[in-house]
Amino acid sequence: MSRYYYDLHLHSCLSPCGDMDMTPNNLVNMAKLLGLDVIALTDHNTSLNCEAAMKVGEEVGVLVIPGMELTTSEDIHAVCLFPTLEKALAFSAYVDEHRIHIRNKAEIYGRQVIMNENDEETGEIEDLLLPGSFIGMYEAYAKAKKFGGICYPAHIDRDSLSILSVLGEIDPYCGFKTAELADISRLEELKKQHPILDALHIVTCSDAHYLENMKEAANTLELPALTREAVIEYLDS
Structure with missing residues (x-):
């Protein structure tokens, strides 16, 4: 087993409020x-910039996992990752x-730009990506x-x-095996308050919308090999 530095919650210039400097490159x-050894691109409600980021990652030696930050029908954010x-x-x-689907106001939220490698x-994308989906938190997993x-x-x-601010608890019936904290110092x-966290994998990520908000390597996953499948299997175990 080896340890790999990660950040599994990053936004590109495709996300509303994402800086235009957050290009795939x-x-x-x-x-x-x-x-960082492995990152995930998790734009709001879309994965359309993942291909470009994955191609860049192959060139520079960073594993890029394609994903999105889903907004559920309850207006809760959830990270979705795919192999x-x-x-x-x-x-x-x-x-x-x-x-x-409502029209984006670029003067307020910024443009939502798809790029190549x-x-x-x-x-x-002309419709604003921030509003919720019709997928509920209990069915998201x-x-x-x-x-x-x-x-x-x-x-x-x-x-x-967040699930705690909206629902007050992480119900086991949701099926989650992992939860993300913004501030890992609050874990204990x-x-x-929420004993279910003892049974979940805990990750902490930057949720960066700007280059300056990306964080230096500090948090690791222990994996048998650095592959997208291995990361997802770990987070889903």
Whole structure:
């Protein structure tokens, strides 16, 4: 078993409120400079910039896992990760068909830009990616599993857009095997309030929308090998 540095919650220029400097090349190369071995691109409710980031990752030696940050019908954020680009894009298409569509106001939220591996613009999503989907938190894990991936609640320690702030608890019936904290120093405090955390894998990630918010390598996963399948199997065990 070896330890690998990770950040499994990053946004690109495709995410609303994501900085235009968060291009596939910039974010993957920044991850390399920070000493990260594996990252996940988790734009809001879409996986359409994952292909470009994965190609850059292959060139520079950073494993990129395709995913998204799903907004559930309760307005809760959940990280969804997939072992292949094809499965991530299939889930992305499903979410696109099952989410609220309202026009983006680029002057407020910024443009939502799709890029290739050369950071060339290839498209733009005109509907705002922030609003919730019609996928509830109790079905999110099962939906992601149906498409060959996993799902777990994001930044559970935050006062908004988190499972604890909205539902008050992580119900075992949701099926989650992992939970993400924004501030890992709060883990012991939260375990006293929510004993279910003792039974879950805990990850902590940057949720960076700007290059300067990406964090230096500090947190590790212990895996038999560094593959997308190994990461997902660990988080789903």
